[in-house]
Amino acid sequence: MYAWFYGLIMAMQARPSYIINGDLSQTIKPLDRGLAYGDGVFRTMQTKGGMPVCWPLHYQKLVADCAAIGIVCPSADLLMHDFVQLLVEPDLESNKLGVAKIIITRGEGERGYKTPAVTCPSRILIQSTMPGYAPDTYTTGVDLHLCELRLAPQPKLAGIKHLNRLENIMARMEWRDDAAFDGLLLDQQDNAIECTMANLFARYGNQLLTPDLMQCGVSGITRERILSLASVLNLTVQITQMPLARLMQADEVLICNSLFGVFQVRSIQNTSWPQQALAKNFRTLLTHD
Numbered sequence: 001m002y003a004w005f006y007g008l009i010m011a012m013q014a015r016p017s018y019i020i021n022g023d024l025s026q027t028i029k030p031l032d033r034g035l036a037y038g039d040g041v042f043r044t045m046q047t048k049g050g051m052p053v054c055w056p057l058h059y060q061k062l063v064a065d066c067a068a069i070g071i072v073c074p075s076a077d078l079l080m081h082d083f084v085q086l087l088v089e090p091d092l093e094s095n096k097l098g099v100a101k102i103i104i105t106r107g108e109g110e111r112g113y114k115t116p117a118v119t120c121p122s123r124i125l126i127q128s129t130m131p132g133y134a135p136d137t138y139t140t141g142v143d144l145h146l147c148e149l150r151l152a153p154q155p156k157l158a159g160i161k162h163l164n165r166l167e168n169i170m171a172r173m174e175w176r177d178d179a180a181f182d183g184l185l186l187d188q189q190d191n192a193i194e195c196t197m198a199n200l201f202a203r204y205g206n207q208l209l210t211p212d213l214m215q216c217g218v219s220g221i222t223r224e225r226i227l228s229l230a231s232v233l234n235l236t237v238q239i240t241q242m243p244l245a246r247l248m249q250a251d252e253v254l255i256c257n258s259l260f261g262v263f264q265v266r267s268i269q270n271t272s273w274p275q276q277a278l279a280k281n282f283r284t285l286l287t288h289d
Contacts, residue, residue: 018124022078022081034106040122041104041160046099048096050083057224069106071106071119074123086125100126103163104124105124137181138280141266143265144183153187171183187216193211199255203250209242210238229289248271263279
């Protein structure tokens with residue numbers, strides 16, 4: 001009697017959560033340079049009903065990051081076709097939130113660092129469920145672990161979301177409990193740069209500061225959106241160096257990314273901040289932008 005229902009459930013469970021080069025059954029080859037050398041870039045984004053949120057901004061950044069390391073980015077139409085293929089039909093009618101990750105690699109090549117004269121970029125789209133966040137993260141804020149690892153300067157890769165993320169992985173290994181939501185990363189001169197999975201802002205009066213990412217760090221699209229929306233809240237923005245001591249003197253500290261939007265920072269080490277409204281105000285603006 002319920003065989004059809006059981007069959008449907010099994011089919012949904014068996015359906016891949018990723019698509020490679022437009023093929024639901026394809027796999028990554030051992031000689032793909034993304035696997036061998038981290039030779040590629042990626043974007044992580046929120047989806048609604050299976051389709052990407054803020055797609056024009058994400059695609060614009062994907063193209064720019066690909067160009068920075070000499071990869072021809074697949075067209076927006078091609079990537080959107082991958083989204084449609086990966087969709088489970090009921091998702092089209094829903095407002096369910098999810099997560100999509102797009103990976104673009106240089107493609108296959110021979111052993112060695114020398115890039116092939118002609119390459120065919122590989123594209124990977126992975127869809128997953130939206131992470132759950134504790135309710136108090138939206139009200140009282142989050143605590144940050146101050147990472148011991150220091151980011152290395154590399155101006156040619158600064159701002160790019162490339163596949164070489166060992167610094168972030170090693171930093172994230174510094175804590176295992178859930179007391180810290182994320183880790184604060186500094187550079188070699190103890191300037192605050194970002195978190196392991198988020199960009200950073202600090203408010204001083206009516207000035208909103210964010211770290212300069214010319215030497216290291218990743219420039220996310222939510223960071224760019226906040227910079228463009230700050231004037232709505234009568235804030236002036238400044239991109240500047242932010243020594244840790246200066247950050248600790250901020251009136252308010254925020255972190256942001258494309259999945260959770262904006263959270264207030266409640267504490268870093270022994271410094272704490274009271275509950276305030278700026279993160280909530282920015283989340284409202286981002287929702288309606």
